[in-house]
Amino acid sequence: MPRSFDFSTPTSTGSSPPSEFFEGGVGASSFVPVISTLSAVYSKSALPAQEQRWGSLVASFKRLYPNEELTFIARSPGRVNLIGEHIDYSLFDVLPMAITQDVLIAVHVGGSEGKIVLNNADPRFPTRTFNIADLKDTEIDATVHEWSNYFLAGVKGALSLNPLAEIPSMHCLIDGRIPTGSGLSSSSAFVCASLLAIVTAVKAAAPGSESFANAVTKPDLVQSAVVSERHVGVNSGGMDQSASVFGVPGHALRVQFYPELKATPIAFQADEFAFVIANTLVVADKHVTGPIHYNLRVVETTLAAEILAKQCGLGPLPIRDGFGGTLRGVVEAFKVRGVDIAGVMDKVKQVFSKQEGYTLAETVQLLGQSEIEITQKYMTRFPVRFERFQFRARALHVLEEAERVKKYCEMLNHAPAEHGDIDGEEKYLRALASIMTASHTSCRDLFDCSCAQLDEIVSLALANGAYGSRLSGAGWGGATVSLVPKDKAVEFVQCLKKEYYLKHFPGISEEKINDAICITEPALGSAVVVGNYSV
Numbered sequence: 001m002p003r004s005f006d007f008s009t010p011t012s013t014g015s016s017p018p019s020e021f022f023e024g025g026v027g028a029s030s031f032v033p034v035i036s037t038l039s040a041v042y043s044k045s046a047l048p049a050q051e052q053r054w055g056s057l058v059a060s061f062k063r064l065y066p067n068e069e070l071t072f073i074a075r076s077p078g079r080v081n082l083i084g085e086h087i088d089y090s091l092f093d094v095l096p097m098a099i100t101q102d103v104l105i106a107v108h109v110g111g112s113e114g115k116i117v118l119n120n121a122d123p124r125f126p127t128r129t130f131n132i133a134d135l136k137d138t139e140i141d142a143t144v145h146e147w148s149n150y151f152l153a154g155v156k157g158a159l160s161l162n163p164l165a166e167i168p169s170m171h172c173l174i175d176g177r178i179p180t181g182s183g184l185s186s187s188s189a190f191v192c193a194s195l196l197a198i199v200t201a202v203k204a205a206a207p208g209s210e211s212f213a214n215a216v217t218k219p220d221l222v223q224s225a226v227v228s229e230r231h232v233g234v235n236s237g238g239m240d241q242s243a244s245v246f247g248v249p250g251h252a253l254r255v256q257f258y259p260e261l262k263a264t265p266i267a268f269q270a271d272e273f274a275f276v277i278a279n280t281l282v283v284a285d286k287h288v289t290g291p292i293h294y295n296l297r298v299v300e301t302t303l304a305a306e307i308l309a310k311q312c313g314l315g316p317l318p319i320r321d322g323f324g325g326t327l328r329g330v331v332e333a334f335k336v337r338g339v340d341i342a343g344v345m346d347k348v349k350q351v352f353s354k355q356e357g358y359t360l361a362e363t364v365q366l367l368g369q370s371e372i373e374i375t376q377k378y379m380t381r382f383p384v385r386f387e388r389f390q391f392r393a394r395a396l397h398v399l400e401e402a403e404r405v406k407k408y409c410e411m412l413n414h415a416p417a418e419h420g421d422i423d424g425e426e427k428y429l430r431a432l433a434s435i436m437t438a439s440h441t442s443c444r445d446l447f448d449c450s451c452a453q454l455d456e457i458v459s460l461a462l463a464n465g466a467y468g469s470r471l472s473g474a475g476w477g478g479a480t481v482s483l484v485p486k487d488k489a490v491e492f493v494q495c496l497k498k499e500y501y502l503k504h505f506p507g508i509s510e511e512k513i514n515d516a517i518c519i520t521e522p523a524l525g526s527a528v529v530v531g532n533y534s535v
C-alpha cells in the first residue's frame with residue numbers, strides 16, 4: 001500500500017512537487033497569480049466593501065511610510081469546510097472552499113536597514129521589528145501566544161523552499177479579517193500570506209529581477225505552509241492551507257490525502273443558493289483544550305484503527321506522520337480482502353461492542369501492547385486526558401462522514417441536469433444540504449465535537465429557512481455554515497442576528513455582529529496584488 005503523505009521533509013530547493021500532487025487544471029504547477037484589479041479578487045457583491053477596506057489599508061500604509069511606494073499586497077483567504085469534519089487526519093477526503101474574508105499584507109520592499117518591520121492594522125497587536133540576519137536561527141516559542149509567530153512561521157516556510165534566499169528589508173502592514181478561533185482557519189491564512197509576502201519580496205529584490213511574478217507555485221506554497229505551521233504548535237493536516245491557496249471562485253475544493261495530497265476544484269452547478277457563516281462567538285482554542293478535545297480525537301481515531309487492524313488480522317497499517325495507523329488504512333486493507341465499507345462498519349460494531357467506551361486497561365487488552373508502550377507512542381507528543389476512549393462512536397462518525405463527502409461530491413458533479421426547472425433546483429439543493437445537516441448530527445452525537453451554542457444556531461438556521469446547516473471546522477465553538485436559498489439570505493441573516501446575537505449578547509456592536517455572521521461565496525485563493533492596483 002502506498003505510504004501516506006508526510007510533510008516532515010519539505011521540498012528544499014524550490015522544485016515543484018510531483019505533478020500528481022495536485023490535479024484539476026488550476027492546480028498543477030501553476031504559480032500564485034499576480035493581479036492588478038480588485039474585481040479579479042472579489043465577487044461583485046463583495047467588491048464595494050473591499051474597495052473601501054483596501055483604500056483604508058493603503059491610506060494607513062501611506063501614513064506610516066509617507067515616502068515609500070507600496071510594492072505589493074499579499075493575500076490569503078480563510079476557508080469554510082462544507083463537509084468532511086475530523087476526517088482529514090484519518091486521511092479521508094474533505095470538501096472546503098476559500099471564503100471572501102482574508103489576510104492582507106501590504107509590503108514595501110527596499111531600504112538598507114536589514115530589518116523587517118511588521119505593523120498590524122489592529123491596535124491590539126503591537127509593531128514588531130526583526131533583524132534579517134537573525135531570521136535563519138530564530139526559534140519560534142509555540143508556548144507563547146504572540147501574533148507575529150505566524151509571520152515568523154511564514155519566514156521559516158520561505159527559507160525551507162529556498163534556504164539561500166536573500167530576504168530584503170521590508171515594511172509591512174497587516175490587515176486580517178478572519179475572526180480568530182472561529183473555525184475559519186485564520187492562522188493558516190496568516191501563515192500562507194506571510195510566506196507569500198516573503199517569497200514575493202525576495203523575487204522583487206533579486207538582482208536583475210524585473211517583476212515579482214512567478215515567485216512561488218501553489219503546491220510549493222501549500223506544502224511549505226503546512227510544514228511551517230507546525231512551528232506554531234499545530235499538527236495541521238493540509239485541508240486549511242490547500243483551501244486558502246487553491247480556492248477557485250464558484251468552486252468547492254475536494255482535498256484528498258490518500259494516497260497523496262491532491263486538490264480538485266468542483267464547480268457549483270446550481271445558482272439559487274448562498275452560504276451563510278455564523279460564528280457562535282464561543283472561542284475554541286485548540287492549544288488550550290487539545291488534551292480533552294482535538295488531540296484526544298486524533299488519539300481515539302488512531303487507536304481505533306490500530307485495534308481494528310490487530311483484532312481483524314490486517315497486519316501493520318501505514319503510519320501517518322510518524323504517529324499511527326489510520327481508519328483509511330483500515331478501509332483500504334479491508335478493500336483488498338473484498339470487504340466493502342458496510343462490512344467495515346459491521347466490524348467496527350463487532351470489535352467495539354461496548355457502547356460505554358474503553359478504559360486504558362481494556363485498550364491494553366485489545367491492542368496487545370503495554371500501557372507504557374501505548375502512552376509513549378500515542379499520548380506523549382500530544383498529551384490527552386480521558387476516562388474512556390469512545391472507539392465505536394468516533395470510528396463510525398469517521399466512516400459515515402467519509403461516505404457523506406463522497407455523496408456530496410457526486411451530487412455536485414452531477415448537478416440538477418435532470419431537474420431543469422427551479423423546483424428541481426430547490427429539491428436538489430435540499431438534498432445536498434440535508435447531507436450537511438446529517439454531518440452536524442453525527443458531529444454532535446458520535447464525535448462529540450459540537451456545543452450548545454453550535455446546536456442552537458443550527459436549529460435556528462433550520463427553523464428559519466436554511467436547507468441545511470452544520471458546524472464547520474474543529475467544533476466545540478467556532479462557526480456554523482448554512483446553505484440557504486439565495487433570495488432569502490439577507491432575511492435569514494437578520495433572523496439570526498435577532499434570535500442569537502442580540503439575544504445572547506445584548507449591547508453587542510453592529511460591527512461585531514457583522515464580523516460574526518456573513519453571506520459568503522466560494523472565493524479566489526492566494527494572490528499577489530500590485531501596489532498600484534485599480535478596482
Ligand code: NG1
Nearest residue numbers: 085086087183185236237239473474
Ligand atoms: P480548524 O480548527 O477549524 O482550523 C481543524 C484542523 C483541520 C481539521 C478540522 C476538523 C488544524 C490547523 N485544522 O480545523 O485540519 O481536522 O479541525 O475537521 O488543525
